[in-house]
Amino acid sequence: MFRARIRLVAMAALVLLTSLPASAGSNKDADTSDVLGTWTFQTRPYRNGECLMTGTMHLSPHPEPGQYACELTAVEVCSLWGRSVVRQSCQARRFGDQVSIRSQIEEMLESKVEGLVYMPDNFTLTIESANRMFGALVSAVTAPAEFRRANDGIS
Template identity: 65%
Template sequence: MRPALMSLLAASLFLFAPASYAADEKDSSDILGNWTFQTKPYRDGQCLMSGTARLSPNPESGVYDCELTAVEVCSMWGRSVVQQSCTARRFGNQVSIRSEIDQFLESKIEGLLYVPDNFALTIQSSKRMYGSLVSAAIAPAEFIRSEEGIS
C-alpha cells in the first residue's frame, strides 16, 4: 500500500506543479507601474530616445492607461522632450503601446514634425520588456521597471 500511496503523491505533485508555476508567471509579468525606456541608436546612429512611462489600470481587461515622456536626442536637430498620453493593450506576453502627443516640453527646432511614439513589446519579466519603437523611425527598445525609492 505504501508504494501506491507514494506513486499517488508523486503524481499529484507533478499535476499541481504546472498550475502553481503558471500562477507565479502571471504575477511576475504584472506590467502596472513606472518604467524607464531606451532605444538603440537609429537614423544611422544619429538619434537615441529614452524616457519614462507609467502604466495604470483601465476598467477594460488587458488594457492599461499610460503616460509617456520621451526624450529624443538627434545630432542633426537637437533634443526634443514630448509628453504623451497612451493606451497599452496586452495580448498574452505581448504589449502594444499607442500614444498621442499632449505637449512639447522642449524642442530645439521650431515647427519640427514629431510623430507620436508607439511601441511593440514582449514581456520578459515583471522588470523587463523589450521590442521596438514603431514611429517615424523604427529601433530596438527596452523597458526596465523603475525602482521605487524612499525619500
Template identity: 60%
Template sequence: MRLALAACLAACLAVMTPGAQATEGDKDPGDILGNWTFQTKPYREGQCVMTGTMRLTPDAESGVYDCELTAVEVCSMWGRSVVLQQCTARRFDNQLSIRSEIDQFLESKLEGLVYVPDNFALTIQSTKRMYGSLVSAATAPAIFIRAEEGIS
C-alpha cells in the same frame, strides 16, 4: 492497478504544485503596472537616440492600460526634444502595443520640427523587462526596464 494509482498520484501532485498549471494567459494583468524607463538603440543612421519614462495604470477594460509617456529624443542634427504623451496600451498575452498622442512639448530645440507620436510594439519578458520596437517617424529596437522605486 499500481500503474493507474501512480498516474493518479502524479496528476494530483502536478495540480497541487504552485505554478504547474499556470499559462501565459493566466498572468496577473497588474504585473506590468507602474513606472518604466526605456531606451532605443541609435536610429537615423546613428544620429538619434530616445530615452524616457512611462507609467502604466489600469483601465476599466480588460487587457487595456492607460499610460503617460515622456520621450527624450536627442539627435546630433537638430538637438533635443522632450515630449509628454498620453497613451493607451493593449495587452495580448505577452505582447503589448502602445499607441500615443502628443500632450505637450516640454522642450524643442528646432523651431517648426514635426514630431510624430511615439508608438511601441513590445514583448513582455518579465515583470521587470520588456523589449521590442519604437514604431514612429523612425523605427528602432527598444528596451523597457521597470523603474526602481526609491525611498525619499
C-alpha cells in the same frame, strides 16, 4: 490486457498532472498587475546612429481587462537637430506576454528646431520578466527598445 495498459497510462497521466505546480500552464493574462507601474526605456541608436530616445512610462489600471491607461515622456536626442522632450498620453493592450502601446502627443516640452514634426511614439513589446520588456519603437522610425522597471527611491 489492452484495457489494463490503457488504465495504467491514464493513471500515470493523472499522477503527472496532479504533481505539476499550480502555476504551470496558467494564463499570464489572469494576473495583469505585473506590468503596472513606472518604467524607464531606451532605444538603440537610429537614423544611422544620429538619434537615441530615452524616457519614462507609467501604466495604470483601466476598467477593461488586458488594457492600461498610460502616459509617457520621451526624450529624443539627435545630433542632426538637438533634443526634443515630448509628453504623451497612451493606451496599452496586453495579449499574453505581448504589450502594444499607442500614444498621442499632449505637449512638446522642449524642441530645438522650430516647426519640428514629431510623430507619436508607439511600441510593440514582449514581457521578459517582471522587471524587463523588450521590443521596438514603431513610429516615424523603427528601433529596438528596452523597458526596465523604474526603482522608486526615497527623496
